[in-house]
Amino acid sequence: MIIHLSEQVQKRLGKTELVIITERVDDVALLLGQMMKRGLPEILDNHLPKHWQQRGLSWGWTAVIWLAYILTEGDHRKVAVETSVTGMTHTLSQLSGHTSRALDFSDDRLAHLLSHLSKATYWHPIEQALNERSITVHDLPTEVIRCDATTVSGSHDVVEGGLVQFGHSKDDPNRPQIKIMTGALDPLGMPLATDVLSGERADDGLYTAIIDRLQRGLTKPGLLFVGDCKMSALEIRAHLASQQHAYLSPLPLTGTTAEQMTTWISQGVAQAKAGELQAIVSINDKDAEVLVAQGYEFERVCRMQEAKGQRQWPERILVIHSPAHAEQQASGLEKRLANAETKIHALTPAKGRGKRQITEEANLLEAIHKVLKAQRVEGLLMIAYVKQTERHTHYVGRGRGSAKRDKRVIEQVRYQITSITRHDGPIAALKARFGWKAFVTNATKQRLSLSDAVLCYRHAYRIERIFHRLKSR
Numbered sequence: 192m193i194i195h196l197s198e199q200v201q202k203r204l205g206k207t208e209l210v211i212i213t214e215r216v217d218d219v220a221l222l223l224g225q226m227m228k229r230g231l232p233e234i235l236d237n238h239l240p241k242h243w244q245q246r247g248l249s250w251g252w253t254a255v256i257w258l259a260y261i262l263t264e265g266d267h268r269k270v271a272v273e274t275s276v277t278g279m280t281h282t283l284s285q286l287s288g289h290t291s292r293a294l295d296f297s298d299d300r301l302a303h304l305l306s307h308l309s310k311a312t313y314w315h316p317i318e319q320a321l322n323e324r325s326i327t328v329h330d331l332p333t334e335v336i337r338c339d340a341t342t343v344s345g346s347h348d349v350v351e352g353g354l355v356q357f358g359h360s361k362d363d364p365n366r367p368q369i370k371i372m373t374g375a376l377d378p379l380g381m382p383l384a385t386d387v388l389s390g391e392r393a394d395d396g397l398y399t400a401i402i403d404r405l406q407r408g409l410t411k412p413g414l415l416f417v418g419d420c421k422m423s424a425l426e427i428r429a430h431l432a433s434q435q436h437a438y439l440s441p442l443p444l445t446g447t448t449a450e451q452m453t454t455w456i457s458q459g460v461a462q463a464k465a466g467e468l469q470a471i472v473s474i475n476d477k478d479a480e481v482l483v484a485q486g487y488e489f490e491r492v493c494r495m496q497e498a499k500g501q502r503q504w505p506e507r508i509l510v511i512h513s514p515a516h517a518e519q520q521a522s523g524l525e526k527r528l529a530n531a532e533t534k535i536h537a538l539t540p541a542k543g544r545g546k547r548q549i550t551e552e553a554n555l556l557e558a559i560h561k562v563l564k565a566q567r568v569e570g571l572l573m574i575a576y577v578k579q580t581e582r583h584t585h586y587v588g589r590g591r592g593s594a595k596r597d598k599r600v601i602e603q604v605r606y607q608i609t610s611i612t613r614h615d616g617p618i619a620a621l622k623a624r625f626g627w628k629a630f631v632t633n634a635t636k637q638r639l640s641l642s643d644a645v646l647c648y649r650h651a652y653r654i655e656r657i658f659h660r661l662k663s664r
Contacts (some may be wrong), residue, residue, distance in 0.1 A: 192348045214279045215446040220353040222259040223286050229659055231255050232287075234320045241306050247278055250304055252287045257301060268417045272296040322383050322408040335377035335647065337654040338418045340394045343662060358391040372397040373657060374405045377417070380653040383408060394421040399430050406434060411658040412553060415634060424632055432504040435614075439644055442508075448629070455510045456627045462487055463512065471511075471642045483643050484634040486511035493633075509630040509644055517626025524622065526537060529574060531566040532611050535574060539608045552578070571621070575611045579605050 198253040226232070232251035239250040248256075249493050261267050273296045276283065283291040294300075307313050315550055347355040355367045362368070368390035383402045386397065391624045402416060414436045416422070420443040431438045442448045464470050468485040487510055494503045538558050540546045547556045555576065563569045580602055587597040632644060639647070 195333045209409070212281050214282050214333055216279050216282050217263050219256075219259045219279065220260055220282065220286060223255060226255045226258065229321065229472045230324050231321065234317055236391070238320070239304075239460060240312055240313075247292060247300075248289055249288070250307065252289060253300070253304055254281060254289075254308075256287070256291070256295065258306075266354075269298045270432070272301060273298075318404070319386055319408040323410075325381070326422045334413075335417060335650065336374055336383070336409075336416045336417060337377055338372075338374045338398055338401055338419075338422060339461040339651075339654045339658075340370055340372045340397055341658040341661075342370050342390060344369040344390075354387070354389050356389045356391040359393075360390075370394075370397075371658070371661065373400050374401045374655065375654045375657055377570070378650065379658070380656055382657055394404055395424050395427070398422050398424075398427045402427075402431065402434075402436075406436070413437065415647075417651070419651070425493075425495055428493065428506070428631070429497075429502055429504075432439075432493075432506075432633055433502065437632065437638070439632040439634065439639065439648060440631060441648070442629045442631050452627070452629060455508070455629060456624050459487060459510050459512060460623060460626060468512070469641055471645050473646060482513050484513045484639060487644070488641050504633060506631055506633040508637075509632065509641055511628050511630060511645055513628070515626075516628070517622075520625040521622050524625075527566040527568050528571065528613065531562055531568045531572060534562045534566075535572075535611060536608060538562075539576070539606060540607075550604050550606070552606060571614050571618055573614060574608060575610045575612070577608050579607055 193474070232249070232255050235251035235254050236249050241250065247253075256276065257272055260272055264271070264275065264507075273293050275414060276291070276296045280291050280293065304426040308317075341357070342360050342362060342648050344360055344363045345355070345368070347367055349356055349367045354369055356369075357364075357367050358370070360366075360368050370390050370392050372386040372388065372394075375381060376383050384401050388397065398418065398421070406414070416436060417439045417533045420441045422438070423440040423442050428438055442452075460466065462484070468487055470481045470482055471484040471486070473483050488507050490505055490507050491511075492503055493506045494501055496502075538555065539549060542548070546610055550560070559574055560569075563572065583601045583603065584598050585601060586592045590596075607635060608612055630644060630648065632639060634644075
């Protein structure tokens with residue numbers, strides 16, 4: 192828009208007309224300002240390679256402007272960036288201090304930028320430099336780091352050696368996936384390191400690499416790493432202990448831990464009856480104290496054989512009982528018992544067209560066993576059944592019957608379930624052992640008490656929120 196100025200204004204400005212350019216910028220200026228405070232353009236320019244004949248905006252400014260577009264529009268497609276930038280070139284030039292052209296954000300150029308960012312030799316130093324600036328500028332506490340992995344599935348072609356592969360998935364096992372490993376700063380929930388890996392990988396082998404990267408970026412000893420039961424692998428715990436870091440994670444109910452857990456629960460039940468368990472309380476939304484768990488702890492020496500010899504370090508086992516978890520397990524048991532009763536009754540339907548009958552006792556027992564095993568209620572139900580036999584006399588051969596014709600007796604056998612009774616004693620004993628879980632940590636009691644450990648682990652939702660944002664939920 193061109194505005195002709197009055198003579199008085201012309202004398203002051205030295206111009207006869209004023210050109211006003213109107214551009215819609217939304218929150219792009221605010222987003223760019225925040226990224227400039229953290230020095231993101233300079234960090235990217237310092238670590239990304241630049242061709243000696245490269246023209247236009249630097250990689251750093253191209254990346255931050257593209258990030259601002261993604262956050263503003265909620266659109267990660269490359270094809271739409273060039274059109275959007277065309278409407279705010281003057282604003283971007285003023286903010287960046289460099290001439291901005293729509294051609295700087297073409298598909299080919301953005302794809303070239305992504306190829307650089309996808310390489311670990313460039314990305315890992317960028318990640319480390321960004322963490323150093325963020326924590327220094329904002330003075331963020333760096334005592335607690337949460338590590339976890341997730342999968343993202345999609346409809347993609349699977350090629351040998353490619354990123355998208357079939358693997359264990361909680362989302363959709365029928366579709367290929369990628370795996371994302373993240374280390375986040377607590378309590379902010381700020382991602383510090385992220386690995387995008389092929390989808391067939393197991394989680395256990397991903398923790399050590401992300402822990403080493405976090406350690407190089409934070410350069411601070413005595414960090415507390417919190418993760419799920421996959422992080423409690425002996426090799427990972429030994430690695431953290433050797434680096435003078437602490438860990439906190441639940442123990443999986445596999446191997447020797449599953450055998451030991453039976454004894455630990457028995458000791459916990461005995462202490463609960465004697466009133467010796469330590470109570471763990473939290474403050475609810477009404478500022479009232481609520482019992483969330485109770486438990487006890489003991490110490491042991493952990494050992495691992497290595498090529499250089501045996502490594503050992505002290506660690507604490509925290510045996511915790513959660514009333515809410517126990518109630519959830521009891522509710523699940525009731526549902527499984529009800530499902531088992533329904534499925535077992537359906538094994539022997541009443542006679543009728545299309546109603547298949549079981550004629551062999553072995554087949555009936557096998558079918559009952561499959562149902563009990565599938566519902567995980569073996570030994571909790573008593574099933575009574577009867578053998579029903581019907582005899583029918585038929586003449587041998589065709590034609591009408593007579594007193595002189597031979598006859599034969601045909602027996603029809605079917606088994607019928609008459610009743611299903613629950614074993615109240617074993618069920619009550621099983622419910623009494625519900626709600627128990629064991630945690631392991633090498634942190635001292637002075638640093639991480641029993642109560643603090645439980646409440647700290649219960650904040651695992653913070654890293655899950657990162658995954659929800661990544662999956663656009």
